[in-house]
Amino acid sequence: xxxxxxVMAAGVGSRYGGLKQIDPVxxxxxxxxxxxxxxxxRAGFGKVVFIIRRDIEQDFKAVIVSHFAGRIPVDYxxxxxxxxxAGFTVPPDRKKPWGTGHxxxxxxxxxxxxxxxxxxxxxxxxxxxxxIADYLQNLRPDGHDHAMVGFKLANTLSDHGSVTRGICETDxxxxxxxxxxxxxxxxxxxxxxxxxxxxxxxxxxGEEIASMNLFGFTPALFVMLEEKFPPFLISAxxxxxxxxxxxxIVNTLIQERRITLNVLQTPEQWFGVTYKExxxxxxxxxxxxIAAGVYPERLWS
Numbered sequence: 373x374x375x376x377x378x379v380m381a382a383g384v385g386s387r388y389g390g391l392k393q394i395d396p397v398x399x400x401x402x403x404x405x406x407x408x409x410x411x412x413x414r415a416g417f418g419k420v421v422f423i424i425r426r427d428i429e430q431d432f433k434a435v436i437v438s439h440f441a442g443r444i445p446v447d448y449x450x451x452x453x454x455x456x457x458a459g460f461t462v463p464p465d466r467k468k469p470w471g472t473g474h475x476x477x478x479x480x481x482x483x484x485x486x487x488x489x490x491x492x493x494x495x496x497x498x499x500x501x502x503x504i505a506d507y508l509q510n511l512r513p514d515g516h517d518h519a520m521v522g523f524k525l526a527n528t529l530s531d532h533g534s535v536t537r538g539i540c541e542t543d544x545x546x547x548x549x550x551x552x553x554x555x556x557x558x559x560x561x562x563x564x565x566x567x568x569x570x571x572x573x574x575x576x577x578g579e580e581i582a583s584m585n586l587f588g589f590t591p592a593l594f595v596m597l598e599e600k601f602p603p604f605l606i607s608a609x610x611x612x613x614x615x616x617x618x619x620x621i622v623n624t625l626i627q628e629r630r631i632t633l634n635v636l637q638t639p640e641q642w643f644g645v646t647y648k649e650x651x652x653x654x655x656x657x658x659x660x661x662i663a664a665g666v667y668p669e670r671l672w673s
Contacts, residue, residue: 375417375505376420379408379423381422402671411500411501412501419447421482421487429448451469459603474601476616479594480591486588489618493586493645497585499638507634514591518588519587519588519633520633522542522581525537531559533558536557537554538554546634548632562577585618590608596631
């Protein structure tokens with residue numbers, strides 16, 4: 373059974389909410405998402421499902437999906453504020469989407485095979501897709517053994533400012549024990565450092581495992597998301613910015629011992645445009661991979 377790639381795109385926290393602002397990073401006008409779909413196809417994914425806002429559906433198809441139309445089956449689900457369990461209504465002051473956990477929950481009636489979840493505007497690298505695809509192809513759809521691709525922290529940092537990362541603790545079997553959100557992580561000569569809750573700097577080696585929201589799940593996750601969402605809505609009442617976030621849900625389910633999550637490590641360099649100064653570095657990194665033969669000069673020729 374070929375796995376599905378679920379892409380959290382417009383309206384789920386990515387920059388694709390403003391389609392006209394998408395900047396190319398490849399030499400032939402490719403955007404970050406082009407490389408993700410290209411890598412997914414050659415890794416063996418059988419379908420791509422985009423989570424978008426309904427109001428940008430036509431523009432999204434014309435501006436983005438037209439690049440690779442016909443090369444892999446594509447479908448869509450829509451994350452909208454009013455998609456709530458029975459008995460709940462949208463608070464009048466709520467404008468922000470409900471978060472990534474709510475976004476993935478919208479796929480429950482469409483995705484019936486193991487699937488990977490990615491951010492639309494992140495570059496994960498071809499080997500990352502290969503390891504997650506290989507793992508997912510061997511899963512039972514009703515199983516509770518999930519996975520994430522873990523990046524070496526040093527391969528996820530920006531040269532132009534601090535970042536926030538989920539730093540992972542694993543057991544001897546390589547299963548995730550917990551994820552600690554660390555803020556103000558910045559490069560140092562010896563690796564990295566972050567500022568803790570008391571304002572003290574803590575040094576890192578740079579070898580720590582960072583989560584970049586590349587997860588692999590079975591459809592059994594949807595039942596748990598449906599279970600966890602109503603209590604979240606009750607606890608978030610009065611907070612118009614509260615989000616039902618996928619990493620936090622996963623962490624809770626692990627602590628409850630209801631799922632296991634295998635950490636699959638990748639040697640890839642993660643790219644993202646956290647700061648505007650990052651874009652030339654992203655483009656240079658892609659050009660280097662083209663020169664090494666990882667990607668063709670024109671991705672969809």
